Amino acid sequence: MSIIGSHSVEALEGDNNRVRTHAMPLLAVIQDPRGRGPLVAMLLDQDPRMREIAVRCLARFPSLDAVAAIERLIKRERVRDVRVAAVHALLELYEAGQDAAIRRILELLLDPKEDPRIRSASMALLPLLRPAARRGLFLRLRQDAVEEIAKKAAEIAEEDEPAAPRDKSTIDSLVRELASREYTVWNEALHRLASGGPSAFEAVVAEMRRRSGDPEYCTRAGMALRAFGSRRVRGLAEALDTVDEPLPLQVLVEVAGTIGEKPLIYRLKSVIERVAPRSDAGSGRFDTMQRVRAKAHHELARIGSRVAIADLQTILADTERRLPLEALAAVELIGKRDEIVLLLRAYLREDSFMRGRIAAVVRTILKRERIRRNSVVLRALPPELRRIFDGILARSARRKRTR
Numbered sequence: 001m002s003i004i005g006s007h008s009v010e011a012l013e014g015d016n017n018r019v020r021t022h023a024m025p026l027l028a029v030i031q032d033p034r035g036r037g038p039l040v041a042m043l044l045d046q047d048p049r050m051r052e053i054a055v056r057c058l059a060r061f062p063s064l065d066a067v068a069a070i071e072r073l074i075k076r077e078r079v080r081d082v083r084v085a086a087v088h089a090l091l092e093l094y095e096a097g098q099d100a101a102i103r104r105i106l107e108l109l110l111d112p113k114e115d116p117r118i119r120s121a122s123m124a125l126l127p128l129l130r131p132a133a134r135r136g137l138f139l140r141l142r143q144d145a146v147e148e149i150a151k152k153a154a155e156i157a158e159e160d161e162p163a164a165p166r167d168k169s170t171i172d173s174l175v176r177e178l179a180s181r182e183y184t185v186w187n188e189a190l191h192r193l194a195s196g197g198p199s200a201f202e203a204v205v206a207e208m209r210r211r212s213g214d215p216e217y218c219t220r221a222g223m224a225l226r227a228f229g230s231r232r233v234r235g236l237a238e239a240l241d242t243v244d245e246p247l248p249l250q251v252l253v254e255v256a257g258t259i260g261e262k263p264l265i266y267r268l269k270s271v272i273e274r275v276a277p278r279s280d281a282g283s284g285r286f287d288t289m290q291r292v293r294a295k296a297h298h299e300l301a302r303i304g305s306r307v308a309i310a311d312l313q314t315i316l317a318d319t320e321r322r323l324p325l326e327a328l329a330a331v332e333l334i335g336k337r338d339e340i341v342l343l344l345r346a347y348l349r350e351d352s353f354m355r356g357r358i359a360a361v362v363r364t365i366l367k368r369e370r371i372r373r374n375s376v377v378l379r380a381l382p383p384e385l386r387r388i389f390d391g392i393l394a395r396s397a398r399r400k401r402t403r
Contacts, residue, residue, distance in 0.1 A: 017047060017049075017050060020042070020050060020053075021049075021050075021053060024039065024042065024053050024054055024057045025053070025057055025215075027039065027057060028056075028057035028058075028059075028060040028061075028215075029060075029215040031060055031061065033061075033325060034353060035057075035061070036058070036061045036063070036065065036066065039054050039057055039058045039061070040058065040065070040066075040069040042054035043055060043058070043069060043070075043072075043073045048079040048081070048082050051073070051077070051079075051082050052079075052081055052082045052085045055070060055073060055082065055085050055086045055089045056085050056088070056089055058070060058089060059088070059089035059090075059092040059093055059096075060092075060219070062093055062096040062097060062098050063098070064098065064100060066093060066098070067090065067093055067098050067100050067101045070086050070089050070090055070093070070101075070104075071090075071104045073086050074086045074087070074090075074104060074108070080115060080117060080118070083115070083118055084117060084118060084121045087105065087108065087118060087121040087122055088121065088124075088183050090104060090105050091105065091124050091125060091128075091183075091187075094125070094128065095128060095223060097258075102125065105122050105125045106122075106125070108122045109122035109123065109125065109137075109141075110140070110141075112144065112145050112146060116146055116148050116149060119146070119149055120148070120149070120152060121183070123141075123152060123153070123156060124183065124184060124187050126138070126156060127187075127188075127191050138153055138156070138157040141153035142154050142157065165192055165193065165195070165196045165200055166196070166197075166199075168199070171193070171196060171199060171200050171203045172203065174189040174192055174193050174200075175189075175193070175203050175204060175207045176207075177189035178190060178193075178204075178207070178217060178220045178221060178224065179211070179214075179216075179217050179220075186220055190220060190223055190224045190227065191227065193224045193227075194224055194227030194228055198232065198235055201225070201228055201232045201235045201236075202235060204221050204224050204225060205221075205225070205235075205239050205243070205248070205252075207221065208221035208222075208248045208251065209243060209245050209248050212245035212246070212247055212248050213247075215247060218247045218248055218251050219251070221248075221251065222251035222252075222254060222255055225251070225252070225255045226255050226258050226259070229259060230259055230261055233259065233261055233263075233264055236252065236255060236256060236259070236264065237264055237267055239252050240252055240253070240256065240264075240267055240268070240270075240271055241267075241270065241274075244274075246288040246289055246291070246292055249271070249275075249289075249292050250291060250292045250295055253268060253271060253292060253295045253296050253299060254295065254299075256268060256299060257295075257298075257299035257302065262303060265299055265300060265302075265303055265305075266300070266305065266307065268296040268299055268300055268308075269296075269300065269307050269308045271292070271293075271296045272293055272296050272297065272308050272311050273308075273311070275289040275292055275293050275296075276293055276311055276314070290321065290324060291324060291326070293311075293315070293324075293327075294315065294324035294325075294326035294327040294330070295326045296308075297311070297312050297315070297326065297327055297330040298326040298327070298329050298330045298333075300330070301329070301330035301331075301332075301333040301334045302333060304333070304334060305334070306334050309334070312327060312330060312331065312339075313338070313339065313342060315327045316331065316339065316342035316343065316345075316346055317342055317345070317346075319349060322350065322354070323346050323350060323354060323358075325354075325357070328354075328357055328358065328361060331343065331361055331365075332360075332361040332364050332365070335361065335364075335365045336365065336369055337365075337369060337371050337375070337377050338377075339365065340362055340365060340366075340371070340377070340378070340389075341377070341381065341385065343358050343361060343362050343365075344358075344362070344381070344385040344388050344389055345385065346358060347359070347388050348384070348388070359392040359395065362389070362392055363392065363393075373389075373393060
């Protein structure tokens with residue numbers, strides 16, 4: 001996955017729009033952190049179509065940097081389709097937990113001088129707000145000077161509390177609408193499904209499995225599953241035990257982490273055990289479950305758990321595959337002195353980007369665990385690893401002096 005990300009990032013530096021059109025969605029799917037900077041740079045591209053694709057893809061990198069970059073784009077952009085795409089991107093970031101994204105959306109929604117189409121797109125924010133805030137905005141917008149906006153606000157207010165889907169045909173229809181190209185269609189389907197019961201949850205999982213090769217659909221399905229919250233923990237636990245398609249299982253792991261129920265997250269250890277044997281495939285075969293495995297480790301590490309540390313150490317020691325970023329992030333959170341040697345060995349076989357990340361993780365572990373550079377474990381390092389270790393500390397010292 002790291003290699004794919006590297007090639008995709010390099011592709012954005014060229015001038016072939018056809019190649020860049022394919023590279024940007026790929027970066028969004030694999031969510032390689034190295035892709036965020038190039039996507040932000042693509043927002044300055046001269047071709048409006050490239051800017052539109054870039055802003056949609058940037059929505060898959062939830063962060064304050066992404067929010068700020070899209071806000072700057074909206075401020076300077078003149079092409080309406082690109083601005084609409086930017087609004088949709090901010091909405092996705094808000095749903096992904098970036099609360100700062102709401103500020104600019106509200107400004108656009110309430111600005112009477114703004115393009116009505118931009119304001120109309122911003123109305124997709126309303127169902128995401130709490131009832132009290134929503135009612136206040138509805139009251140204000142229904143009295144808006146722009147007739148088109150006032151009319152649409154009245155229509156949305158009437159449909160504000162859609163009936164929860166119960167019958168199979170309605171649920172099946174909403175599940176299909178999640179695949180719509182129209183943001184308003186799939187976003188409404190997402191929220192209606194989230195108000196449903198166990199049958200709606202199961203239908204979303206089943207359709208995600210059926211469309212396991214469609215990253216866009218799986219992303220939207222994940223948003224719907226997150227919206228169920230802790231109400232469907234049991235259904236999610238069962239899905240974690242049975243789903244074996246890589247992308248849907250990855251989405252389920254991410255949903256479990258978002259919900260944050262500790263018993264559910266501890267269940268990810270069984271997911272790791274279930275998919276780990278696939279890592280024994282030969283080096284010439286791409287292991288599609290490696291990212292699932294690494295993400296599960298990261299979610300466990302986020303609650304401070306080392307229940308699967310043996311497998312995490314196996315990933316660090318694997319000389320046949322690149323080190324997944326999520327696995328490295330997990331080590332940064334829960335790593336101890338035993339992992340430092342494995343990190344230094346991984347340093348030998350990784351590229352410059354990953355070496356920088358590994359060095360940062362080593363420094364974090366040393367500081368958190370209060371490990372001295374002359375400890376028994378570090379004194380016993382082979383000469384080659386000791387040189388790497390000393391180099392990491394030397395670079396850290398130089399940075400401190402230049403601050």
